Amino acid sequence: MASPLMNESVWFNQQKFEKAEANYQQILAGTATPGQGKQGGSSLVNEIAQARQEISKLLQNPITGGGGSAPPGKMDSLERENRELRKVTDELRAMVLKLENRVSALERGAGVPAASAAAPAAAAKPSKPAAADDDDDDDDDFDMFGSDDEEEAAEKERLQAERVAAYKAKKASKPALVAKSNIILEVKPWDDETDMKELEQKVRKVSTDGLKWGSSKLVPVGYGINKLQIMCVVEDDKVGTDFLEEAITAHEDYVQSVDVVAFNKI
Structure with a gap:
């Protein structure tokens, strides 16, 4: 016969x-320590306590894993990255x-001509008021440099006329090209x-200017x-x-006909 407790859940x-x-x-x-209790404490309680302590240490220091020091491989990697970052930083600084040195040199080089160019401009400025005073004192219709301009224009026209005349004379003195x-x-x-000899003499007797x-x-x-x-x-x-x-066929007793074999420009 089955026991009535077999179908019930009992702890x-x-x-x-x-x-x-x-x-x-x-x-x-903190009122008790592991090991206290019945017959030196329960091993299950000790295991639970140790597991919770390990978890707490891992949460407080995830890098070292609770052991107080990081793994050697991780430290080497961090040191290598640190050296690389320092190297890049030094290169960027250089x-x-x-x-900065190049910009400073360019600024110094550009500043010298500007200063030298500003000096003559500053020196030329005082002359403007004096010219204004002269204009006030003189008549408005008087042109101080008018006569000089007219003389220069006349001189240019004379030189140009002389050059044209010299060119024409030089061109006229050259012999014309004769075709x-x-x-x-x-x-x-x-x-x-x-008689072919007599015929040739008749031909050569044909004479005129340009032949x-x-x-x-x-x-x-x-x-x-x-x-x-x-020829x-x-x-x-x-x-x-x-x-x-x-002229050649006029010697009809000797000449039957005349033909042009070649005609070349020289």
């Missing part, structure tokens, strides 16, 4: 736990000092019985017939190819 150790809690409260109040051409003519005879004959040669045509190839230099404004052709 058999209530007195034991109440006594332990009372002892713990006395320890916290840069600031360098910039010339180099012409090669081919003079054909009637037949192989024509100068040059070298010549005989060029074979065929069937024993040769043609005269002769001349002419001034373009005085002699043309039409004149040369008409």
Whole structure:
């Protein structure tokens, strides 16, 4: 038969736990120490008290963990960060000092010209009242420097006229550029019985201003017939190819035709 207490919730150790809690409260109040109580105290109470003391120490000093000193790895890291921060601070301080020196040097350099430029301006200022006094004493219509300006203007005009005249004279003294051409003519005879030497002499007798004959040669045509190839230099404004052709073909007993082989400007 089952016991009627099996289905009920019963706390058999209530007195034991109440006594332990009372002892713990006395320890916290300072009226008792761990170990006191029944048979030297309860080990559970001691463990609870020690655990609470450790938690309290950790809360009061989370870095050292209640042991009074930080871990070696954490200290090394803090010291390394401290050294790096000190190094950066020193570099920034050096840069600031360098910039301050440069700014001071620039300010000193800019101040000297300003002072030197201000001195002549200050020296020139007293002359203005004197000029104002002179204007008050003199007539308003009188121009002190009017005559000098007119003389300078006249002198400039005279110099300019002299320079223009000298340029024109220099330009007129230069010889004008004469346009010339180099012409090669081919003079054909009637037949192989024509005296080519006599024909060349007839051609060279053509003479006028601006015409100068040059070298010549005989060029074979065929069937024993040769043609005269002769060069001349002419001034373009005085002699043309039409004149040369008409003057040479005028010797109709020797010349059949005249052709222009080459015409080059010189």
